[in-house]
Amino acid sequence: MTQPTNLLHVDMDAFYASVMIRDRPDLHHVPVIVGGGHRGVVLAANYPARAYGVRSGMSGYEARRLCPKAVVMPPDFELLVPVSKAIRETFRSFTPVVEVVSLDEAFLDVRGAARLFGPPEAIAQRIRSRIRAEHGIPCSVGIARSVSVAKLASRRAKPDGVLTIPPERFVEMVHPLDVGELYGVGESTRERLHKLGLITVGDVAKFPVDQLRRMLGRHLGGHLHSLVWGTDRTELHPGGAGTWGFGEGTPEGSMGSQHTLAADVRDRDDLLRELLRLSSRVAARLRAADKIGTTVAITIRYSDFRTISRSRKLPEPTDVTQDVYDTAVLLLDALGHWAPDVSRPPAVRLVGVRVEGLRRRVPEAGRQLALGERDPGWPDADRAIDRATGRFGHTAVRRGSLL
DNA sequence: TCTGGGGTCCTTAGGCTG
């Protein structure tokens, strides 16, 4: 039985930039870059900026070099998130089966919407008109049978277009493309395949799947095989969490925060202050989400961009700032960079703190104290800080050591 | 005075245990 071409991938065009300049007609025809401040990367660039070669993901430094006259602005999430939520409601007025990927894109299964709204192409055009009329933002839509092909189609429909890749035309339309165009094949995998002489999607399709598995690993090899034949996932997971946690799902995996320092740092005390700030932020987010985690991990990026991570499992899961911070300090010191016999510690560019192995917190009432559980004063202090920051904002309370 | 921050998933290696 052949499955219908019923998946839509809707992707806003330069979403961050489109929203940020929507109410600024004076900026519509000048290059605008969102993000890309000091040591940052470009989150989005409008089409006038792209004409200069500015791309999202590029360093702000490089973007400003390519287009010195561009207007650079930081992203305003208080503006972006409500627009994103409103657009999701527009999607849901067409179908209840919506899988949110991120702030600016979603998959829609329109199988049940044909009687009301017509074929997928007609639905795509209606969605585009409504989003433009209601939110003033252009978007592109890809239509296909599977998730990866719909995503590929929307990418190729940009800007402001619609593209359908039906199964019977998949080979003709997709096999000539570079294998790096596939959703899930990044720079690293693309390079490995190219070195093997596998340049196009069709090249990989002709390659024996068991050899792919041997070379790329069982999982990636099998997955790549499904991608090059367009036979990956066809069912959506409605209410998907979204990569940035703005979705409605309840991600169980991990929560973390990392920060690139304004300047590289060698001093242990400076790093401890940053670890404390990050630990406070992560623990507060855990408490707000009613989660506790079993493992604390730190990430260190040195000035040469070498990045390492170290992690440690805790005896008891926690959402307490002090627990997260203490473990982070243990992990940092275990690197040995600040031992007494080390004359010049390495320069650190970025530090991160992450709590993994998340689960729902057991309510306090009826919870048994673990043997040897320490002073409950820190959780009380955390709750007091949460209450104060909830009322007066994040600058209201700050630990003495952060001042 | 180049290269963010938030995640997920997979692979690999080594230790432990039965």
Place this chain on the structure above:
DNA sequence: TCTGCAGCCTAAGGACCC
């Protein structure tokens, strides 16, 4: 007591996504 093995867990790192 030693060895080999399978299975599980932990830790580290890499790749990928937006």
